Amino acid sequence: MKFIIGIDGGGTKTVGQIVNLSNSQRFDATTGPSSLSQDVEKASETLSQLITDLIQQANAQNDNVSVAIGVAGGGNSSLVRRCQELIINETGISQLAIVEDCETALLGAKGASLNDDVALVTLGTGSFVATSLDNKSSYSGGWGFPVGDEGSGAKLGFYLVNHYLKMWDASQAAATDKPPQNQDPLYSQLVTKLGANKDEILHWLSSASQSDFSSLAPLAFEFFTSSKLAKAVLNKHLQDVVELLSSIKSPEIILTGGLANNTLEHLIAADLIPNITKRIRIIKSPSLLGALLMAESIDGIVNDDRVINDGLVINDDLVKNNDSLAGNNTLADSVQEDRSQEATTQSTQKNDANLTPLDKLVSEQRNPASTHLDIMNSQQIVSLMNEQDMLVPQAIETVSASIAEAIDTITHSLNNNGRLIYMGAGTSGRLGVLDAVECPPTFSTNPNSVIGLLAGGEGAMFKAVEGAEDSVELGQQDLVNLNLTAADVVVGIAASGRTPYVIGGLNYAKSLGCQTISVTCNPVATINDIADIPIAVNLGPEVLSGSTRLKAGSAQKMILNMLSTGTMVQLGKCYENLMVDVKASNHKLVKRACRIIEQACDVSFEYAEHLLNDAQYNVKLAILMHKSGLSRGHATQHLANHNGFLRRALESK
Numbered sequence: 256m257k258f259i260i261g262i263d264g265g266g267t268k269t270v271g272q273i274v275n276l277s278n279s280q281r282f283d284a285t286t287g288p289s290s291l292s293q294d295v296e297k298a299s300e301t302l303s304q305l306i307t308d309l310i311q312q313a314n315a316q317n318d319n320v321s322v323a324i325g326v327a328g329g330g331n332s333s334l335v336r337r338c339q340e341l342i343i344n345e346t347g348i349s350q351l352a353i354v355e356d357c358e359t360a361l362l363g364a365k366g367a368s369l370n371d372d373v374a375l376v377t378l379g380t381g382s383f384v385a386t387s388l389d390n391k392s393s394y395s396g397g398w399g400f401p402v403g404d405e406g407s408g409a410k411l412g413f414y415l416v417n418h419y420l421k422m423w424d425a426s427q428a429a430a431t432d433k434p435p436q437n438q439d440p441l442y443s444q445l446v447t448k449l450g451a452n453k454d455e456i457l458h459w460l461s462s463a464s465q466s467d468f469s470s471l472a473p474l475a476f477e478f479f480t481s482s483k484l485a486k487a488v489l490n491k492h493l494q495d496v497v498e499l500l501s502s503i504k505s506p507e508i509i510l511t512g513g514l515a516n517n518t519l520e521h522l523i524a525a526d527l528i529p530n531i532t533k534r535i536r537i538i539k540s541p542s543l544l545g546a547l548l549m550a551e552s553i554d555g556i557v558n559d560d561r562v563i564n565d566g567l568v569i570n571d572d573l574v575k576n577n578d579s580l581a582g583n584n585t586l587a588d589s590v591q592e593d594r595s596q597e598a599t600t601q602s603t604q605k606n607d608a609n610l611t612p613l614d615k616l617v618s619e620q621r622n623p624a625s626t627h628l629d630i631m632n633s634q635q636i637v638s639l640m641n642e643q644d645m646l647v648p649q650a651i652e653t654v655s656a657s658i659a660e661a662i663d664t665i666t667h668s669l670n671n672n673g674r675l676i677y678m679g680a681g682t683s684g685r686l687g688v689l690d691a692v693e694c695p696p697t698f699s700t701n702p703n704s705v706i707g708l709l710a711g712g713e714g715a716m717f718k719a720v721e722g723a724e725d726s727v728e729l730g731q732q733d734l735v736n737l738n739l740t741a742a743d744v745v746v747g748i749a750a751s752g753r754t755p756y757v758i759g760g761l762n763y764a765k766s767l768g769c770q771t772i773s774v775t776c777n778p779v780a781t782i783n784d785i786a787d788i789p790i791a792v793n794l795g796p797e798v799l800s801g802s803t804r805l806k807a808g809s810a811q812k813m814i815l816n817m818l819s820t821g822t823m824v825q826l827g828k829c830y831e832n833l834m835v836d837v838k839a840s841n842h843k844l845v846k847r848a849c850r851i852i853e854q855a856c857d858v859s860f861e862y863a864e865h866l867l868n869d870a871q872y873n874v875k876l877a878i879l880m881h882k883s884g885l886s887r888g889h890a891t892q893h894l895a896n897h898n899g900f901l902r903r904a905l906e907s908k
Contacts, residue, residue: 257780261546264289264326266380273309279795299341323549325359361385363545372613374505377759379512382407408469441482549650556819622796661823673742680710680724683748690815701786710756730759741768752780752804776807
């Protein structure tokens with residue numbers, strides 16, 4: 256098997272990804288700064304460890320891995336030679352390319368661009384402009400901090416520090432060695448970060464790196480509406496970026512970097528780039544994508560689609576309806592107006608213009624492992640499918656943090672009289688309905704607490720309803736019919752991540768202030784950009800191309816199991832690992848309830864039946880009454896006092 260590693264090295268953090276070219280499975284890792292120009296020895300150590308970690312995650316062999324790194328300082332040949340020497344000695348890899356990060360960034364931008372001619376503007380710790388025009392590449396800026404890098408986080412931080420020092424001088428605070436009195440909320444933050452006396456400030460200035468200056472940049476955005484200081488420095492930053500953008504002739508401008516989103520929002524709100532806005536798109540990490548493309552070419556393997564399809568989120572939401580943003584008094588008003596317009600003016604046309612193209616979806620690609628599926632015998636088919644299915648839990652582990660965040664969000668909603676609402680179409684929707692209907696008997700939930708919506712209604716559970724999933728309006732209307740409120744959580748399930756029914760529902764939910772979650776099997780998916788918590792598990796292509804009832808369906812079922820079970824555990828629906836809120840509504844469940852009591856109380860099955868009967872078929876009460884000696888009435892009240900948590904009720908006795 257052949258593997259490629261792409262690495263985007265920066266002054267603040269370093270991101271890497273390894274891709275198995277045989278099945279498109281990939282793993283990610285993030286570590287600290289790795290700028291060669293700042294410290295080549297330390298950067299090489301950081302990069303070596305990252306490469307080693309990625310190889311171990313993918314169970315790859317060093318001699319089957321090609322690595323490409325785009326990193327600050329990668330244009331300095333002596334630094335590159337030293338870095339290559341250290342990495343090769345440490346990791347044992349032999350196929351390694353190290354270039355300037357602007358080179359990989361432009362390569363990635365071209366790979367994801369809609370045009371042959373494109374300009375890339377990076378607004379991160381540093382800044383630069385890279386242009387591909389008439390098949391010629393050119394680079395400007397990027398001279399480094401502090402003499403250059405206008406529009407960067409470091410330069411914005413520099414402006415903040417400069418203003419802070421001027422305020423010291425203006426108040427003659429330096430002479431008294433005390434911070435000047437100032438009511439500006441941002442100023443107090445700078446006192447904390449830079450120092451409250453001259454010695455502390457001088458110490459910070461003497462040791463501050465480019466990354467340290469850049470770390471101050473988010474404060475300007477955070478305090479923009481309440482701080483005159485923030486407005487002053489941010490306006491200077493915006494003018495720097497306007498100068499960068501105004502000189503670009505390319506038909507498409509791609510923004511990237513940690514400051515890209517916030518900067519573009521402020522530029523649009525202030526109407527500073529009315530003639531440029533429609534040419535701008537934001538791409539998450541073009542340097543990483545470019546590094547992967549470069550790594551493929553090292554070994555002569557050129558298959559850009561495989562890399563790009565799983566590549567990076569392309570988000571042009573900010574430039575939609577940009578006319579409504581111009582001239583508004585505050586950024587908050589303009590953004591809110593834009594969002595409400597998007598959510599309430601959905602077109603009735605089946606227009607794919609705003610959906611991720613099918614040819615960009617990993618679930619629609621061909622799986623190299625199954626190209627001979629049509630001539631395999633039954634045993635070979637079973638073995639292949641089983642091998643592919645084993646990738647599912649590994650892939651889910653990579654998004655476990657997002658799943659845990661979703662569980663906490665759903666728990667908060669249900670604790671505050673909200674509801675969990677799944678919605679999807681086809682297999683995705685049926686899995687949501689399945690999870691929802693299993694909650695009442697398993698956890699004694701109110702049937703209206705967890706709800707599954709399926710495009711096309713109940714009839715679509717047993718027979719495909721053509722066209723139902725294509726309606727944005729139907730997704731919104733189904734939620735309207737439920738009297739959706741801001742207390743509810745809506746989970747949009749779509750293997751492709753582009754189902755209009757789900758998109759319509761999520762947009763409507765967001766317009767009401769609901770928390771939204773997406774479950775998809777495509778990293779590049781429309782609903783990932785909509786949801787507050789995107790859960791995008793990367794499984795690689797299906798054995799049968801495009802048949803998302805296979806690995807994608809398995810992954811969705813597993814994730815929904817985690818969401819509902821994790822939430823119910825947090826709500827006190829289990830004791831130890833026992834299903835103590837089971838609803839004993841039929842003969843099988845009565846027997847299960849007795850077995851649970853038998854195990855929890857260490858009594859015979861017959862006595863467990865007696866306890867269940869005394870507790871009027873409430874398993875929790877039966878256990879509490881037996882272990883505490885309380886009567887049914889007192890046990891009921893005691894359990895209620897502890898919000899239904901059996902362990903808490905028992906431990907308080």
